[in-house]
Amino acid sequence: MKRTTLAIIVTLLTMASTTFAATQASPGTSVAPTMQISATVQTAIRLTLAASTGCAFSAPTGGQDFAMNFGTVDALAINAGACVGAGAGKYAPTSPGVSDDTIYYSNYSLTPEFTSQAQANGTISAYVSTNFAANDSLTIVHGGTAAALPAQGAFAAMGVGAVNSTNIATSVVSGTALTRWIGVEVAHTSSAAVAGVGTSQSATVTYTLTVP
């Protein structure tokens, strides 16, 4: 008889404490539902250019991502140009109008960012994807992989076309900003065939960040 009574009590207790889905309970004063959180992590990569201490960036007008305007330039380095910051300047020709050219230059910043990549380092290259219309008179030059202001002779013409890409930086790490130099070389040639004088000229440089 005692055993039977015990069995009944156990049954009643079981019924009285029945719980249902984890979102609700009766009787009860506490409930603990769960929520599954899912996500798919993808690789991502980003390259951001910004003004440094030289030429200011302006709003692009032709669908580009960034824009820099050197203003009015000339082969004798008479004009100051539009870039007046500490990181901008010009190299005047040693023999004005005779041998070498004028270079208007500026520094700028590149910030590579990438995530979830199998490699921790990447490279940055650049090329002139759209050249100046007056490319006999104007040439995009770069300071190579140097962070400090290159000497006049260290500025070199940037390759035109993707196949002629110029190395800008190697072993870059995500999130570390780099300082590089870019400029416009104004040719000293003078003839009736020189084009573009007195008109605004523009070129487009394409930068490529690659994380292998």
Added chain:
Amino acid sequence: MLTRNLQAREHATLQPAGHAGGTERGLSCLASILFLLMAIPSAFPATSVTLQTKGGIAIASVGANYKSSFGTMNALAIGTPQAGVTAVACPGTLCALANGALYFTTLQVTAAGMKPADTGVIKAYVSTNFTGSAASAMQIYACPSPSACNAASQFSILGTTVATEASLATGLKNPNNFATVGLAIFLPDNDGVSAFTGGGQFGIVTFNLYLNGSGAISASTTLDFNNPTETVQNAVQLNLATAPSGLTVTPASDFSMNFGNVNGLGIAPGAGLTTVAQAGGIIYSTPYQLLPVFTDINSATSSLKVCVSTPFTNALILSLYDSPSGSAGTFNAITTSCISPPAFTTTATDRSTVTRYLGLFVANTNGPGSFRGTDTAWLTYTLTVP
């Protein structure tokens, strides 16, 4: 009494009949016939109201009355009700009543003993109401025939006096002297001082039969909800839901939320997501809603806690954050210890939506420790009403 009166009347006329001759004797015979008609049992039994189970709760007879029970109930309609009873939460798609739950059932009422020419109406009222906290007192509803009485909308509250009784079955006439009607108990949702739980709740519904448009009660019976008495239990419920402009919360085992494609730079967050700067990566943030519901508990406020019960497999890359506003600097990592996680609110009230922001942190790791692919974690939310 009638017999005694007729006998007295008969005795009073005997003497005049002896003096008057034939006419008086005829009257005496008529009185005798009336006496016999009144004295012998009628061919039609006395009218009565009978109840019986009809697709609903079991009804037992006790003499001329009946007893039954709705069993154990709660104001959130949680769980499986007693056999023959349907429970719906209110308000909701199935119930337009105020906060609470409606438990309803059907039974058959019969107007028995009516003569062929009789037309009966059965009305009902609550002759003894449930007790308990006044605000939490259960209320009895009824559904008249010919409604199917299978939806909350067909039920109306019953009056508690004979003057306010409701017609449940009309036009009862032999052989169609019965009808299926419904009875229901509405359990209001109350907390704090008006909370009530416990057993011993009983109520009595009286059914009255009226014949041929008469206002006089021809027969009555009662249905006592005391077999066993009704029991009210407390109940709690916590639902998570999608917030406006937030990521979709899917109610499945128990809930799920998919942040979709994410990356450590926060590039192109999906719909319902915004990004918040965080050292070492990015936080994808989304608002969502928590709706605590509790009833018949003495406290009017509750606490809500959250913990990461199952972290991401790639816990160095993915982790979960909580924020009250979604603003930068307000996100805190959700603890992975579910033993005693901190409460993010202790003042959540019944049926009051709490909006929080869930943040998914994605580390911007590269190289050997990097991760690409799908991962899953589980959060456990705890609603506690003290």
